Amino acid sequence: MDIQDKxxxxxxxxxxxxxxxxxxxxxxxxxxxxxxxxxxxxLKDLQPSAIILSGGPASVTSSDSPGVDPVIFSWGLxxxxxxxxxxxxxxVLGGKVAPSLDRExxxxxxxxxxxxxxxxxxxDAEKLTVWMSHGDHVLExxxxxxxxxxxxxxxxxxxxxxxxxxxxxxxxPEVAHTEQGDEILRNFLFHVAGLKSTWTMxxxxxxxxxxxxxQIGDDKVVCGLSGGIDSTVVAVLLNKAIGKNLxxxxxxxxxxxxxxxxxxxxxxxxHFDLNLHYIKAQDKFLSRLEGLDDPEQKRKxxxxxxxxVFEEEAxxxxxxxxxxxxxxxxxxxxxxxxxGPSAVxxxxxxxxxxxxxxxxxxxxxxxxxxxxxxxxxxxELGLPDFIVWRHPFPGPGLAIxxxxxxxxxxxxxxxxxxxxxxxxxxxxxxxxxxxxxxxxLLPLKTVGVMGDERTYEHVIALRIVDSIDxxxxxxxxxxxxxxxxxxxxxxxxxxxxxxxxxxxxxxxxSTIEWE
Ligand code: XMP
Numbered sequence: 001m002d003i004q005d006k007x008x009x010x011x012x013x014x015x016x017x018x019x020x021x022x023x024x025x026x027x028x029x030x031x032x033x034x035x036x037x038x039x040x041x042x043l044k045d046l047q048p049s050a051i052i053l054s055g056g057p058a059s060v061t062s063s064d065s066p067g068v069d070p071v072i073f074s075w076g077l078x079x080x081x082x083x084x085x086x087x088x089x090x091x092v093l094g095g096k097v098a099p100s101l102d103r104e105x106x107x108x109x110x111x112x113x114x115x116x117x118x119x120x121x122x123x124d125a126e127k128l129t130v131w132m133s134h135g136d137h138v139l140e141x142x143x144x145x146x147x148x149x150x151x152x153x154x155x156x157x158x159x160x161x162x163x164x165x166x167x168x169x170x171x172x173p174e175v176a177h178t179e180q181g182d183e184i185l186r187n188f189l190f191h192v193a194g195l196k197s198t199w200t201m202x203x204x205x206x207x208x209x210x211x212x213x214x215q216i217g218d219d220k221v222v223c224g225l226s227g228g229i230d231s232t233v234v235a236v237l238l239n240k241a242i243g244k245n246l247x248x249x250x251x252x253x254x255x256x257x258x259x260x261x262x263x264x265x266x267x268x269x270x271h272f273d274l275n276l277h278y279i280k281a282q283d284k285f286l287s288r289l290e291g292l293d294d295p296e297q298k299r300k301x302x303x304x305x306x307x308x309v310f311e312e313e314a315x316x317x318x319x320x321x322x323x324x325x326x327x328x329x330x331x332x333x334x335x336x337x338x339x340g341p342s343a344v345x346x347x348x349x350x351x352x353x354x355x356x357x358x359x360x361x362x363x364x365x366x367x368x369x370x371x372x373x374x375x376x377x378x379x380e381l382g383l384p385d386f387i388v389w390r391h392p393f394p395g396p397g398l399a400i401x402x403x404x405x406x407x408x409x410x411x412x413x414x415x416x417x418x419x420x421x422x423x424x425x426x427x428x429x430x431x432x433x434x435x436x437x438x439x440x441l442l443p444l445k446t447v448g449v450m451g452d453e454r455t456y457e458h459v460i461a462l463r464i465v466d467s468i469d470x471x472x473x474x475x476x477x478x479x480x481x482x483x484x485x486x487x488x489x490x491x492x493x494x495x496x497x498x499x500x501x502x503x504x505x506x507x508x509x510s511t512i513e514w515e
Pocket of ligand 1: 507
């Protein structure tokens with residue numbers, strides 16, 4: 001991508017580093033996260049317009065703490081240090097940092113001291129509620145700096161050297177609990193660094209449509225379509241960029257839920273002139289899963305069978321050079337990377353191993369984007385809400401939602417129950433409020449009574465969760481009438497089920513899927 005202004009965020013291992021990147025991008029400024037182990041030359045080659053030093057768990061007072069080459073402070077670039085980043089600036093630039101055994105964690109009141117461009121339109125309030133998470137703090141500012149804020153606990157909660165455009169905050173402006181945190185970050189990006197707000201998803205689409213044909217030329221690209229938003233957006237982007245040289249492969253593994261894939265594929269068929277290879281491989285997958293109940297074994301078999309089926313089909317297309325994947329930015333970066341760049345790359349968990357095995361070069365048009373940005377790209381491309389806001393569906397499909405052994409009968413029970421869950425979520429408009437909602441079939445039977453008869457039948461669990469990024473999640477507080485309706489309908493309409501339970505566990509310690 002041709003980027004006008006780029007903020008480089010050096011990651012010292014804070015759990016909030018990705019949030020800093022998201023906040024700058026939401027303000028229309030492109031940002032990238034790099035491990036703090038990057039050398040000064042590598043950093044310079046990235047041509048940053050401004051640098052942000054993230055927080056992190058270490059203490060600058062210990063000998064093995066991650067550092068930064070002091071030369072970067074002589075480049076005349078605007079620098080913002082956050083939490084550990086502030087302590088590091090103080091340490092490197094000649095101030096003093098006080099070690100601490102205790103961590104201050106949570107809300108704090110911030111009182112403004114000296115004027116600072118970061119406080120523009122913010123300092124009208126006498127004080128701000130800010131989010132702190134630190135052990136050490138700055139005891140003495142470096143030469144050239146002034147103290148611009150304090151809290152009830154620490155005398156130096158923010159410092160600035162306006163002349164050299166260097167700013168530092170002990171609190172986290174990137175977290176939602178910090179009042180006016182967005183405004184403070186925007187003041188840094190626009191007032192201090194003078195950056196322009198040019199990162200929009202329509203400029204992203206334009207530049208992809210320009211660059212992808214240059215990158216790919218007249219070569220052919222193969223792309224696995226799953227029906228999920230990431231692969232759909234990749235396919236539509238590439239379809240617009242290279243037309244018929246894109247070949248999409250959709251594999252029906254027999255583990256899809258009712259309508260899964262078909263709805264999206266049907267839409268794409270109707271609206272885009274795609275080369276679509278629709279592979280029916282149900283028997284291959286289901287016969288290999290017969291008699292198995294171990295979740296890891298199921299996942300592995302599905303993984304390598306997918307690769308086998310995909311590869312077989314791709315080989316039939318002569319002259320394929322590229323494999324397109326919906327890798328997203330969180331797959332590329334990993335926080336806590338101060339131990340070295342080795343921890344940085346994570347392979348895609350659905351098609352891991354495919355590119356090496358098939359000797360194909362990768363095309364990953366979404367690798368710079370967060371999920372919310374992919375949704376905006378989907379909207380830019382004119383895709384409908386049911387694709388843009390589609391719930392995630394795991395690669396191994398219903399195999400990890402039929403707990404225990406997978407049989408045709410058990411898959412069919414789950415499909416019918418799940419269809420009711422989807423329908424009731426949609427009908428009540430809760431589908432778009434939750435992260436994910438689905439049914440799980442448990443490997444046990446319980447006693448019930450229907451009419452005057454004793455029954456002994458299956459149990460369905462409802463799993464409906466709220467989440468931002470699937471890293472953490474909580475069970476959705478769905479109105480009880482809706483849960484009641486789902487339960488009644490499942491028990492009345494799905495033969496073989498006489499009990500429905502609601503999963504009220506959060507992640508962690510549970511996970512979203514049951515297997
Ligand atoms: P867990 O169960 O780990 O799930 O809390 C987090 C999110 O990831 C989805 N998930 C998968 N997605 N392939 C996928 O594409 C997989 O193997 C896989 N396993 C879990 C899950 O649905 C949730 O959104």
